[in-house]
Amino acid sequence: GAVVSQHPSRVICKSGTSVKIECRSLDFQATTMFWYRQFPKQSLMLMATSNEGSKATYEQGVEKDKFLINHASLTLSTLTVTSAHPEDSSFYICSAGTGAKNIQYFGAGTRLSVL
Amino acid sequence: GQQLNQSPQSMFIQEGEDVSMNCTSSSIFNTWLWYKQDPGEGPVLLIALYKAGELTSNGRLTAQFGITRKDSFLNISASIPSDVGIYFCAGRRSRDDKIIFGKGTRLHILP
Numbered sequence: 602g603a604v605v606s607q608h609p610s611r612v613i614c615k616s617g618t619s620v621k622i623e624c625r626s627l628d629f630q631a632t633t634m635f636w637y638r639q640f641p642k643q644s645l646m647l648m649a650t651s652n653e654g655s656k657a658t659y660e661q662g663v664e665k666d667k668f669l670i671n672h673a674s675l676t677l678s679t680l681t682v683t684s685a686h687p688e689d690s691s692f693y694i695c696s697a698g699t700g701a702k703n704i705q706y707f708g709a710g711t712r713l714s715v716l
Numbered sequence: 717g718q719q720l721n722q723s724p725q726s727m728f729i730q731e732g733e734d735v736s737m738n739c740t741s742s743s744i745f746n747t748w749l750w751y752k753q754d755p756g757e758g759p760v761l762l763i764a765l766y767k768a769g770e771l772t773s774n775g776r777l778t779a780q781f782g783i784t785r786k787d788s789f790l791n792i793s794a795s796i797p798s799d800v801g802i803y804f805c806a807g808r809r810s811r812d813d814k815i816i817f818g819k820g821t822r823l824h825i826l827p
């Protein structure tokens with residue numbers, strides 16, 4: 602149980618394009634989903650917390666207009682990197698919280714490369 | 717943002733050795749979690765701890781929730797090559813229920 606699917610696993614795009622990443626909880630309903638960014642050999646940096654049906658809560662320094670988050674259902678959250686630039690290249694990981702303790706289960710991550 | 721103090725940052729060990737890593741904080745936590753991340757993958761939950769003093773095992777892995785509720789350790793016994801990866805601790809801070817991650821411990825096994 603507690604499987605989180607993240608898609609795509611890898612995306613290469615041109616500068617200026619927008620990229621959408623999907624995060625799905627396959628066998629449970631997640632009222633809360635989290636989006637992280639991870640630079641090489643670094644820890645996980647929380648970008649935003651999204652609750653189903655409401656606006657995402659962004660961490661300080663994260664541009665909400667740059668990283669659009671939609672959490673339309675209890676099993677799906679999306680992150681759209683708008684007008685991507687090379688500095689947005691990174692490993693993006695989502696997680697979904699479940700249970701009374703809201704334990705986070707992670708997706709496999711999406712490696713974004715912006716040319 | 718605040719991060720847990722996780723140590724060591726990296727370890728180089730021989731196959732078969734035991735491993736120990738820990739996380740400490742100045743804040744009190746009500747949950748401790750240990751994850752493992754393989755290269756190019758998302759973290760996978762290894763052990764979850766919910767009570768002070770709790771000691772939980774998962775195969776060769778053992779983790780404990782510190783009595784002070786400000787620390788936790790993870791031990792790996794008789795390491796094998798597939799143990800290589802980054803281990804992250806995470807704690808749920810009692811005062812606001814926020815999950816905080818450590819910076820990770822990179823485990824390397826020498827040939």
